[in-house]
Amino acid sequence: xxxxxxxxxxxxxxxxxxxxxxxxxxxxxxxxxxxxxxxxxxxxxxxxxxxxxxxxxxxxxxxxxxxxxxxxxxxxxxxxxxxxxxxxxxxxxxxxxxxxxxxxxxxxxxxxxxxxxxxxxxxxxxxxxxxxxxxxxxxxxxxxxxxxxxxxxxxxxxxxxxxxxxxxxxxxxxxxxxxxxxxxxxxxxxxxxxxxxxxxxxxxxxxxxxxxxxxxxxxxxxxxxxxxxxxxxxxxxxxxxxxxxxxxxxxxxxxxxxxxxxxxxxxxxxxxxxxxxxxxxxxxxxxxxxxxxxxxxxxxxxxxxxxxxxxxxxxxxxxxxxxxxxxxxxxxxxxxxxxxxxxxxxxxxxxxxxxxxxxxxxxxxxxxxxxxxxxxxxxxxxxxxxxxxxxxxxxxxxxxxxxxxxxxxxxxxxxxxxxxxxxxxxxxxxxxxxxxxxxxxxxxxxxxxxxxxxxxxxxxxxxxxxxxxxxxxxxxxxxxxxxxxxxxxxxxxxxxxxxxxxxxxxxxxxxxxxxxxxxxxxxxxxxxxxxxxxxxxxxxxxxxxxxxxxxxxxxxxxxxxxxxxxxxxxxxxxxxxxxxxxxxxxxxxxxxxxxxxxxxxxxxxxxxxxxxxxxxxxxxxxxxxxxxxxxxxxxxxxxxxxxxxxxxxxxxxxxxxxxxxxxxxxxxxxxxxxxxxxxxxxxxxxxxxxxxxxxxxxxxxxxxxxxxxxxx
Amino acid sequence: xxxxxxxxxxxxxxxxxxxxxxxxxxxxxxxxxxxxxxxxxxxxxxxxxxxxxxxxxxxxxxxxxxxxxxxxxxxxxxxxxxxxxxxxxxxxxxxxxxxxxxxxxxxxxxxxxxxxxxxxxxxxxxxxxxxxxxxxxxxxxxx
Numbered sequence: 001x002x003x004x005x006x007x008x009x010x011x012x013x014x015x016x017x018x019x020x021x022x023x024x025x026x027x028x029x030x031x032x033x034x035x036x037x038x039x040x041x042x043x044x045x046x047x048x049x050x051x052x053x054x055x056x057x058x059x060x061x062x063x064x065x066x067x068x069x070x071x072x073x074x075x076x077x078x079x080x081x082x083x084x085x086x087x088x089x090x091x092x093x094x095x096x097x098x099x100x101x102x103x104x105x106x107x108x109x110x111x112x113x114x115x116x117x118x119x120x121x122x123x124x125x126x127x128x129x130x131x132x133x134x135x136x137x138x139x140x141x142x143x144x145x146x147x148x149x150x151x152x153x154x155x156x157x158x159x160x161x162x163x164x165x166x167x168x169x170x171x172x173x174x175x176x177x178x179x180x181x182x183x184x185x186x187x188x189x190x191x192x193x194x195x196x197x198x199x200x201x202x203x204x205x206x207x208x209x210x211x212x213x214x215x216x217x218x219x220x221x222x223x224x225x226x227x228x229x230x231x232x233x234x235x236x237x238x239x240x241x242x243x244x245x246x247x248x249x250x251x252x253x254x255x256x257x258x259x260x261x262x263x264x265x266x267x268x269x270x271x272x273x274x275x276x277x278x279x280x281x282x283x284x285x286x287x288x289x290x291x292x293x294x295x296x297x298x299x300x301x302x303x304x305x306x307x308x309x310x311x312x313x314x315x316x317x318x319x320x321x322x323x324x325x326x327x328x329x330x331x332x333x334x335x336x337x338x339x340x341x342x343x344x345x346x347x348x349x350x351x352x353x354x355x356x357x358x359x360x361x362x363x364x365x366x367x368x369x370x371x372x373x374x375x376x377x378x379x380x381x382x383x384x385x386x387x388x389x390x391x392x393x394x395x396x397x398x399x400x401x402x403x404x405x406x407x408x409x410x411x412x413x414x415x416x417x418x419x420x421x422x423x424x425x426x427x428x429x430x431x432x433x434x435x436x437x438x439x440x441x442x443x444x445x446x447x448x449x450x451x452x453x454x455x456x457x458x459x460x461x462x463x464x465x466x467x468x469x470x471x472x473x474x475x476x477x478x479x480x481x482x483x484x485x486x487x488x489x490x491x492x493x494x495x496x497x498x499x500x501x502x503x504x505x506x507x508x509x510x511x512x513x514x515x516x517x518x519x520x521x522x523x524x525x526x527x528x529x530x531x532x533x534x535x536x537x538x539x540x541x542x543x544x545x546x547x548x549x550x551x552x553x554x555x556x557x558x559x560x561x562x563x564x565x566x567x568x569x570x571x572x573x574x575x576x577x578x579x580x581x582x583x584x585x586x587x588x589x590x591x592x593x594x595x596x597x598x599x600x601x602x603x604x605x606x607x608x609x610x611x612x613x614x615x616x617x618x619x620x621x622x623x624x625x626x627x628x629x630x631x632x633x634x635x636x637x638x639x640x641x642x643x644x645x646x647x648x649x650x651x652x653x654x655x656x657x658x659x660x661x662x663x664x665x666x667x668x669x670x671x672x673x674x675x676x677x678x679x680x681x682x683x684x685x686x687x688x689x690x691x692x693x694x695x696x697x698x699x700x701x702x703x704x705x706x707x708x709x710x711x712x
Numbered sequence: 713x714x715x716x717x718x719x720x721x722x723x724x725x726x727x728x729x730x731x732x733x734x735x736x737x738x739x740x741x742x743x744x745x746x747x748x749x750x751x752x753x754x755x756x757x758x759x760x761x762x763x764x765x766x767x768x769x770x771x772x773x774x775x776x777x778x779x780x781x782x783x784x785x786x787x788x789x790x791x792x793x794x795x796x797x798x799x800x801x802x803x804x805x806x807x808x809x810x811x812x813x814x815x816x817x818x819x820x821x822x823x824x825x826x827x828x829x830x831x832x833x834x835x836x837x838x839x840x841x842x843x844x845x846x847x848x849x850x851x852x853x854x855x
Contacts, residue, residue, distance in 0.1 A: 012832035067731035220760035222724035615743035
């Protein structure tokens, strides 16, 4: 074999003694998940990233975003020091200060705000990342405000609410038993582009072993290419489609009556209601040919159990979203697919859990019934969230709630994720005091009085449970940039300056305290996991669950509820016990705005606003593109690449039109969050699901017009 | 000849291979990096529009090598055609004109950019960066 000189080896980034390149294992923190990555380092600097293969649970790859991790880490837009605002809000002029100065000012302002307006006028907020939410709630509790909120106000909580109405409080997003199912329904998801890579191999293996696949998605996607049946409902009509499928299953006697009798309640009322959804009516409402809908219903029921795999937010970005997801997931009750092997939420062994983590550590809040969304969204308060619904942030700051928000302490806030970021910008200018902790100088940071720099996943020590019970410790893969600190250290520092405790079981004074507490959930000590770079078997795991145990569901009735007693108890419009279908189009001025506007359907290279600042990702494709079907474009006399005017009832903006036959005719797809070109400027912030408070991002309305061409 | 092939039935068009190629070959400060791996939008019979990716076929009789007046290209021991003498490139684009597959690209300095098969990595027993990253197992190295 040819031997290479040092220069050649360095250029090819070959890890060896000669090049001094070493490979460290770390966790990518680009999105909500954390894939294990091999980080090529030289002289303390990351020079390349690859997927890790050393663990049975690691898939060996990184996604397109993870491949650009070093550019995210070393971005010139990283915040490196605490800074205070010296210009106008929004102007972006800041001056470096010390951490001590920052903590001292924040403590003074927060205490002053509490004295003057009461603790509840301060909002504590956590966006991305999410891992320290429980401890941020602890600080909010110690300070005395019930207004702790997160980005989950438009993410996965509405799906969880729907699942909890049906299947009880312990359910979040019921996972599909990919290993054992014979048929799988992916409803409004595109796992090939969006499933974290920790979970993608399970889906690929299911495809490989020939699982029957039903994909329900208005768009054509790489996932729908693998489907046996692909239904393409108009966005937001999924509830009608699910009720129509239920009618087919019941009229053909394909329901699992034994399961229904034993584990559910409300079936008779549900059965009566779904009879309204005849195939003809469903075809007219959804645009899905009735023969295809019937075929999908038959496949689902005859091959049951059939898990329905959901994504976090597409279905609930609709003003009937919670009810639609209830209708969809109740198909699993009808076919006996929930809580059984080969279905969803299947029985199996328990996993090891870190203590006080994002999912295991939801805290009760102080004075929760006084939070700003409590009256308007009672179901939100009764179900999973344990936080304030913050979609109406602008209203709350402007005093349109029961009392005004005067002070905001935020970690990773991105106001582009909500409708009408312009209204939020105006509101942020009115705050008495605003702190934002972030990795980068974001558009939101520009409105803050103080910005604090946090660390990426590679700069802080981390713990992660890999697979079922391997506890992995990641040390500092690289030294922190500038004076960036871990979010947990920042929380602890803030608590200290405020003279408040952070947590009480035990109290946390540093990131290391947090690690010690977290690892204790697995029965291991920090020293034990630090000594084992390949991971350590947990000494404690959660108990496994049998089918019977899972099916003792934690709803008020103790049964799977076709008629939700929690929603009924809210006594509010739209909160019917049955999964009622309300067609959002009745609320829209469709004559003037005839196209359905659907925003935010994932593209592999984007993660909300974050990756627009990563050149290699942002330059892959022009953005934002208004994607329309070629036939719609031609009808409007428009061409690929043309700049067109898109208008909604809120206003108008220019977008580049992209002819794309993946798009359903009659709809326009646009990815959100692109700074000044953010489509959310045109989303009505009163167009909300009355149950969850989620905006109708995936099914609003718009029209496209050609730009006036000046002659002469 | 060695080359990287793509199974179109498995590819999802996620472009991880394109960015992994840049991660392998460039510093993060090179914001205008030109990927050695190519991608184009492709319409499928179902209507699906997604990216399809490809790279140099490292042809046995490589037209780019023959066309280049500056002897920029060399064939490695493991069969890849690489721009070994890239500093000599004068940007005449004769290689691009000669290539039947429209592979050679040019950077901001007008110097040729093309797939090198990660030849050194392969010689050291590693996979090319694009194959290593491929999320769906669509990319394979044919030695």
